[in-house]
Amino acid sequence: MSENRTVDRQIAVFGQSGSGKTVLLSSFYGTAQNSEAGEPQLFELRAKDDRHNILMQIYLGMKEDSKAPAADRFDSKKTVFSLKQKGIRLNEAAKASEVRLTWFDYPGEWFEGSATTDSERQDKARTFRNLLGADVALFLVDGQKLHDHAGEEERYLRYLFSGFIESLNQVKDEILADGKQLKQFPRNWVIALSKADLWPELSVQEFENLLNKKAASDIIALRSKLLEFIEHDEAFSFGKDFLLLSSAKFTPGHIDISQRKGIDVLLPLACVLPVQRKLRWQNLKVLPADLAMRIGTNDLVQLVVPIVSKVLGSQRINNRGVAVAAMAFSAFVEHMADQPQESLQGFRDEAMQKREFLKALVAEFTRKLDQAVDDRVLVRDL
Ligand SMILES: Nc1nc2c(ncn2[C@@H]2O[C@H](COP(=O)(O)OP(=O)(O)O)[C@@H](O)[C@H]2O)c(=O)[nH]1
Numbered sequence: 001m002s003e004n005r006t007v008d009r010q011i012a013v014f015g016q017s018g019s020g021k022t023v024l025l026s027s028f029y030g031t032a033q034n035s036e037a038g039e040p041q042l043f044e045l046r047a048k049d050d051r052h053n054i055l056m057q058i059y060l061g062m063k064e065d066s067k068a069p070a071a072d073r074f075d076s077k078k079t080v081f082s083l084k085q086k087g088i089r090l091n092e093a094a095k096a097s098e099v100r101l102t103w104f105d106y107p108g109e110w111f112e113g114s115a116t117t118d119s120e121r122q123d124k125a126r127t128f129r130n131l132l133g134a135d136v137a138l139f140l141v142d143g144q145k146l147h148d149h150a151g152e153e154e155r156y157l158r159y160l161f162s163g164f165i166e167s168l169n170q171v172k173d174e175i176l177a178d179g180k181q182l183k184q185f186p187r188n189w190v191i192a193l194s195k196a197d198l199w200p201e202l203s204v205q206e207f208e209n210l211l212n213k214k215a216a217s218d219i220i221a222l223r224s225k226l227l228e229f230i231e232h233d234e235a236f237s238f239g240k241d242f243l244l245l246s247s248a249k250f251t252p253g254h255i256d257i258s259q260r261k262g263i264d265v266l267l268p269l270a271c272v273l274p275v276q277r278k279l280r281w282q283n284l285k286v287l288p289a290d291l292a293m294r295i296g297t298n299d300l301v302q303l304v305v306p307i308v309s310k311v312l313g314s315q316r317i318n319n320r321g322v323a324v325a326a327m328a329f330s331a332f333v334e335h336m337a338d339q340p341q342e343s344l345q346g347f348r349d350e351a352m353q354k355r356e357f358l359k360a361l362v363a364e365f366t367r368k369l370d371q372a373v374d375d376r377v378l379v380r381d382l
Pocket residue numbers: 015016017018019020021022023024068069070071072194195196197198245246247248249250
């Protein structure tokens with residue numbers, strides 16, 4: 001099937017100031033630029049505009065000079081990444097497929113309950129509105145702070161969760177202006193331990209257990225608060241996906257960027273996981289049809305994609321590119337789910353040979369998600 005498509009994905013990252021958001025973004029980006037020799041890379045990741053330069057500056061500062069980024073360099077920013085097939089030929093470039101990932105970084109003030117005046121509240125609501133189209137949200141638990149509260153982790157966790165709930169309270173009226181709940185809202189919330197290198201022995205299952213043991217009521221309270229925002233609340237997951245993240249190994253005076261955990265599962269998490277989830281919700285019939293359509297998990301997928309691409313031909317598919325891409329992408333995700341690792345590797349290689357970029361990408365990302373589960377870095381809500 002010829003391709004000429006753009007798939008859009010969005011991820012929102014919430015974490016207190018100092019919890020590791022800037023380092024995470026730079027490590028994620030820099031290592032994708034400087035991938036090790038060996039396995040042939042499938043794609044090229046590129047940040048749009050000046051974000052490329054800034055992220056590389058921070059990354060190289062860490063990698064070469066062991067210099068951590070200055071505090072609050074860029075809070076509440078969005079970064080748009082473009083993922084394209086690597087080594088694309090000149091004559092293919094115009095009709096090449098692309099995955100566009102928008103990454104929203106939320107400032108620490110979301111955890112400090114600081115907005116008091118009307119204009120501060122409106123400001124907060126404005127930044128919050130940006131995330132409404134996100135498919136996945138990461139909620140960071142700061143591994144350093146958790147460590148500092150050894151034995152009384154519940155105190156830190158209570159502070160973390162209740163600060164965020166307070167901020168949601170502040171924006172709720174503003175966001176639900178007519179009192180109507182939202183259809184479009186991040187429905188997959190992953191709780192991630194940042195700075196996981198400070199917890200070298202901890203598996204993600206143990207992290208999940210720690211949170212349930214110390215903060216079950218806080219998790220439940222935040223889930224209910226988020227549910228106040230959305231319609232169709234069976235199609236929602238908070239507190240059931242967990243992830244370990246380490247952007248680098250930090251020791252006094254030294255940053256070793258080659259030692260990371262969970263970073264290479266971020267793209268699969270943003271691109272493939274929400275589609276897997278939506279397919280499941282759709283099978284359970286808890287997902288509203290128009291939302292299913294947006295992400296392309298519609299029953300028509302199998303039917304429509306081949307027809308549309310046949311009728312329009314690869315050159316003229318552009319306008320409908322986004323809808324078609326979402327559907328094709330979703331069809332690939334459905335096809336690849338539950339396949340064993342070896343088959344996924346096979347699909348990837350075959351698709352690469354045929355230069356079917358999106359298909360190869362889905363095969364690779366599906367494999368990486370499964371791998372992260374096997375490596376005890378990711379727990380997926382099933
Ligand atoms: N051990 C460890 N420390 C980290 C990691 N990421 C960040 N840090 C530390 O946390 C500090 C704050 O990180 P930063 O990304 O600026 O936090 P932000 O305010 O959430 O953007 C850094 O200067 C590092 O000292 C990590 O993966 N492991």
